[in-house]
Amino acid sequence: MKLSERLLEIADLVPRGSCVSDVGTDHALLPIYLVKKGIARRVIAVESKLGPWTRARENVRKAGMADLIDVRLGDGFEPLKPGEVDVAIIAGLGGETIWSIMEKSPDIVNSLCAIILQPMKNAHRLRKALFENCFEITEERVVFSKSKYYEIMVVKKGDSSFFSEEDVILGPVLKRRRTPEVLGYIEARIRRLLIKLTELEGKNSENAEKARECIIKEMELLKGVLKNDKYSDGD
Ligand SMILES: C[S@@+](CC[C@H](N)C(=O)[O-])C[C@H]1O[C@@H](n2cnc3c(N)ncnc32)[C@H](O)[C@@H]1O
Structure with missing residues (x-):
């Protein structure tokens, strides 16, 4: 097989x-x-x-x-x-x-x-x-x-x-990799988080609020890694 x-x-x-x-x-x-x-x-x-x-x-x-x-x-x-x-x-x-x-x-x-x-x-x-x-x-x-x-x-x-938080959310090696696979992966994760955020629209419970906070935090962190040149090891 x-x-x-x-x-x-x-x-x-x-x-x-x-x-x-x-x-x-x-x-x-x-x-x-x-x-x-x-x-x-x-x-x-x-x-x-x-x-x-x-x-x-x-x-x-x-x-x-x-x-x-x-x-x-x-x-x-x-x-x-x-x-x-x-x-x-x-x-x-x-x-x-x-x-x-x-x-x-x-x-x-x-x-x-x-x-x-x-x-x-x-x-x-x-x-x-x-x-x-x-x-x-x-x-x-x-x-x-x-x-x-x-x-x-x-x-x-x-x-x-x-x-760091980036090490936990994305990983210490991945956060420095600029390969098409890793960049595509980070972008796909951001898109998935955006969908989750949209699904929470109109929900005001404590749990929904907590989930929204977590999603936004993770999204900002991933966007930061994408933008940040300090996380580039040249490969
Ligand atoms: C989804 S399969 C993954 C098979 C293969 N490792 C792969 O990645 O394609 C998970 C397998 O792990 C077995 N498994 C789950 N917990 C386990 C444990 N504590 N010890 C040994 N096998 C376990 C399950 O019975 C199942 O056959």
Whole structure:
């Protein structure tokens, strides 16, 4: 089966020759691709639901990779021991779920040299939790796939450091990128926020007022990043 552009972009961030864990593997398409292309030496794929786990094992068996891809049933990093892998991927889950998986297994998480995260929503909450817990975001990408933008980040345990609102709302790497994808992504987010603002017109409840304030704040911040030349790293 062909890999989506989203999964291809994630694969592109995996260091060559690494031992990888793909948490929430579902169909195990990414582990199969990583091994087939010689990117990963070995993969431990983790899946918490019986149906997808069975399907993942079957796909791995059919691909003839059962000796290189171990498909384990369990919750998050729980089926892993520290040192078994050096890179982890958690993709296709909500930002808060991703953080709860990381938070439950500090021994594993702290032993990894890179963790590749692709939240489907609440990327800002995930970034805030990462910064507050001394994780460093070393790389970020946006990919436009199937009419939707996806954010991908690479993180590792680092030093506690200052982080700004832009770092939380957009990301420390993305805020400096001037690529067509990133600019298009910021513009699309501003358009989406404008639509949300229009939907709130005529609503005067306390909740509506709070939502309006948040939207305006986020919009101003994104517009500021678009305009501001200090956020240009030349790429
Ligand atoms: C939407 S799929 C994403 C599949 C793949 N990672 C991707 O990005 O295309 C999410 C998968 O994660 C699994 N999952 C959710 N929470 C999990 C957890 N705590 N531990 C392991 N797997 C989990 C779900 O059962 C589901 O198969």
